[in-house]
Amino acid sequence: MKWNSQILNLNAYQPGKSIEEVKRAYNLEHIYKLASNENPYGYSNKVKKVVDEEGSSTFSYYPDGYATDLRGELSKFLGIEPTKLIFTNGADELLHIIAKALLASGKNTVMATPTFSQYKHNSLLEGAEVREVPLIDGEHDLNGILDRIDHQTAIVWICSPNNPTGIYISDANLQEFLNQVPKDVLVVLDEAYFDYVCADDYYDALSLVNKYSNLIVVRTFSKIYGLASFRIGYGVASEEIIKALEPVRQPFNTNVLAQKAALAALKDQEFVTRCRNLNREELERFYQFCDQHSLKYYPSQTNFILxxxxxxxDEVFSFLLSKGYIVRSGKQLGAPTCVRISVGTREQNEGVMKAMEAFLNHTSAIK
Structure with missing residues (x-):
């Protein structure tokens, strides 16, 4: 086969272990998945109603490729023009579309490390040079990123709050950075977790889109809205950027149920607020646990903690797995001595903290 050379050394994305897989492996009855940053409170009852009603509908027709109803409602909710939106099969597809539209052999792209793995993966797929700038204590080194930009740079990827550290970029720091990025370099601002942010000095990304013509904001319904299985995300950018990206998007990339579920979810902001508040309360309990046991952690503005x-x-991961808790080993995320734990319900968090305490007691006994 005449495979493209750039794919030969790439590995497929490795999702967290499934609940059924762990049940079989460890012969456990109850498994708690705290690995993929999903919403432990599910989704709005308004979404459930839509799904139940649509279950009897015909699915023999193609979906609305323009996502007209969702586009109209979301544009009103965000206070932007409908033409500044693009809808995709999860935020992941939008990241892939952006890479495909701008990257190629001979071009380069700049990003932090560690950060969301698909930036690098998609860039390598297109044959581009990847320039990685190490985080400084979990934060983006924005000056370091600026130093790596040159005339062949096509994209800069910024994840705020960052995955896997959960640390955000302040408004002042982000705007100082954007003011220095060349106007022909696209800045991709991945805000998958922005709904969880409570920081007072967080930026207003939508106003920045109006101010910076080379900025696209990426968001998703997978996290706080609890629609991960539906696979629907969106981007906000200038009409010129959206117009350039649209031909790269597959014609019917978002399905009927996803569009209707997102529309219903958007109308229940009380659910969103409740989830944000519960998440913040539980994060504080994780902080207290870490302080009590002298564990270093990164203060998070997301629904996970590193x-x-x-x-x-991997040792921590395996121990917690044996106790019925699926978390994410930091070795897969560029933080080899860490684990990333999704914030669950009060009961789930109490359980995983007890398991972590048992691990600490176990390791201290061995020493």
């Missing part, structure tokens, strides 16, 4: 156990992250 904890440094100062040992092999």
């Amino acid at each position: 904890i440094d156990f100062q040992c092999d992250g």
Whole structure:
């Protein structure tokens, strides 16, 4: 086969272990998945109603490729023109579309490390040079990123709050950075977790889109809205950027149920607020646990926390897995001595904290 050379050394994305897989492996009755940053409170009852009603509908017709109803409602909700939106099969597809539209052999792209793995993966697929700038104590080194930009740079990827550290960029720092990025370099601002942010000095990304013509904001309904299985995300940018990206998008990339579910979810902002508040309360409990046990952690503006156990992250991962808790080893995320834990319900969090305490007691006993 005449495979493109750039794919030969790439690995497929490795999702977290499934609940059924762990049940079989460890012969456990109850498994709690805290690995993929999903909403433990599910989704709005308004979404459930739509799904139940649509279950009897015909699915023999193609979906609305323009997502007209969702586009109209979301544009009103965000206070922007409908022509500044693009809808995709999860935010992941939008990241892929952006890479495909701008990157190629001979071009380069700049990003932090560690950050969301698909930026690098998609860039390598297109044959571009990847320039990675290490985080500084979990934060983007914005000056370091600026230093790596040159005339062949096509995209800069910024994840705020960052995955896997959960740390955000302040409004002042982000605007200072954007003011220095060349206007022919697209800045991709991935805001998958912005609905969880409570920081007072967080920026207003939509106003920045109006101010910076080389900025696109990427968001998703997968996280706080709880629609991960529906796969629907969106981007906000100038009409010129959206117009350039649209031909790269597949014609019917978002399905009927996803569009209707997102529309219903958008109309229940009380659910969103409740989830944000519950998440913040539970994050504070994780902070207290870490402080009590002298564990380093990164203060998070997301629905996950990255904890440094100062040992092999796979070891912590395996121990917690044996207790019925699926988390994410930091070795897969560029933080080899850490684990990333999604914030669950009060009951789930209490359970995983007890399991972590058991691990700490186990390791101290061995020493």
